[in-house]
Amino acid sequence: MTPPDKADAPDEFELIAELFAPLAATAPEALALKDDAALYVPTPGYETVLTVDAMVEGVHFLSDDPAESVARKLLRVNLSDLAAKGATPRGYLLVTAWREGTPFAWMRDFARGLAADQKILGIALWGGDTVRTPGPASFTLTAIGDVPAGQMLRRGGASAGDGLYVTGTLGDAALGLMVLQGGLDGLGATHRGYLAGRYRLPEPRVTAGGRLRGIASAALDVSDGLMADLGHLCAVSDVGARIDIERLPLSEAGREALALDKGLIEAVAGGGDDYEILFAAPAGSDAVLARVAAETGTPIVRIGTVLPAADGINPVDGAGRPAALKHLGYRHF
Ligand SMILES: [Mg+2]
Structure with missing residues (x-):
């Protein structure tokens, strides 16, 4: 029996044919979404880089967020992880759990x-699954990418x-x-x-990330907030760091916001969802990094x-004094 609201309740195969097959049309890897x-x-000579991220309604996006921006953010946050690894995105797998x-x-x-x-972004859908759930949607x-072996x-x-560097602007x-x-x-x-x-729409730094191969000594994307992610990088690298709070890059809008309320520096240094690349590079890298910035428009x-691990993580103000910021006390080790 055909349900009366069929137009609004397509089955799995209709969804695949109408919505997802066109997204897979250019990727031979997808086998037209007709296989298992x-x-x-x-x-040859390349290694595969894989990353996965989920977005849950009410947690990572709001129920009234536009569908287009939810989808684009999901793709972009994953590509941001590939970018921070210096990887070139190749394709992606997608699981959609639609709320009834x-x-x-x-x-x-x-x-x-x-x-x-x-x-x-130059990639296509390779496969996935689509299901319904009592909710929330998730x-x-x-995302699948590759890098030259060992890089x-x-x-x-x-x-x-x-040196410690960051792409783009923070806190936006x-x-x-x-x-x-x-x-x-x-x-x-x-x-x-x-x-x-x-x-709503982060900018994955794919081009710049690829150019950091062979230059950066360590890198990750800033998703949890600068200080938290710096803590992650320092913990895995077994180092400490000094961060010059007054050098954190701000957009024009960010500068305006801080002019109205200096306390918003907390959001710049501690807020999440930046999806910029935080990386370390050996002393003397400034010139090559200036070239990467100019050539990639980033x-x-x-x-x-970067400091020895025993020095811990030290946010400082313009005069080199410890910066008095509430959320900067992350000590992951
Ligand atoms: Mg990440």
């Missing part, structure tokens, strides 16, 4: 978001004396979330819109120095 599995033939009653139009917008980013994406950037590898997403939750109302509409956009600034 994808088939990936790695390029999700309108087909929402699902179609979700697929549209993926299609838009596939064009921008979406899980596995994946790791969290371990930084040594005392290395954390400030953008405040905007979306009704905060920062002293800020102009353009800046508010910019920050919200940075929360700002790269030095924000500190």
Whole structure:
């Protein structure tokens, strides 16, 4: 029997044919989504890099977030992990668990978001699964990339004396979330819109990340917040660090927000969802990094120095005094 609301309740095979097969059309690995599995033939001399991230309704996105931006963020946060490893994205696997009653139009917008980013980022869907759930909705994406053998950037590898660098600007997403939750109302509409956009649509630093192979001694993407992720890098590398708080790169909107409330530096140093690359590189790397920045159109600034592990992690102000910041007390070791 055909349910009366069939248009809004397509079955699994209709969803695959209508929404997902077009996303897989350009990838031979996907076998047109007609087999049980994808088939990936790695390029000789390259290693495969895999990463997976999930987004859960009410936890990682809001129920009224646009479907397109939910899908694009899911793809982008995974590509950010590949970028921080110096990997070139090749394809992805996707599990969609739709909340019962999700309108087909929402699902179609979700697929549209993926299609838009596939064009921008040069990858395609290789396979996955689609199910229904009483809720909340959740979406899980596995991204697959590759690097020349032995060249994946790791969290371990930084040594005392290395410089610490970050791409792009920090804090925009954390400030953008405040905007979306009704905060920062002293800020102009353009800046508010910019920050919200940075929360909804991170910019995975794929091109710059690839160029850091052979330069960076350690790298990771900033997803938990600068200080927390710096703690992760230092723990795995068994080093400490000094971070110059006044050198943290801010967008124009971020600078405006801090001009209104200096306390927002906490959001810059501690807030999450930046999806910029934090990395260490040996002393003397400034010139080559300036070239990478110029050639990839990606700002790269030095924000500190790697210290011996015994020195711990030290945020300092412009005069070199310990910065008095609540959320900067991360000591992961
Ligand atoms: Mg990461």
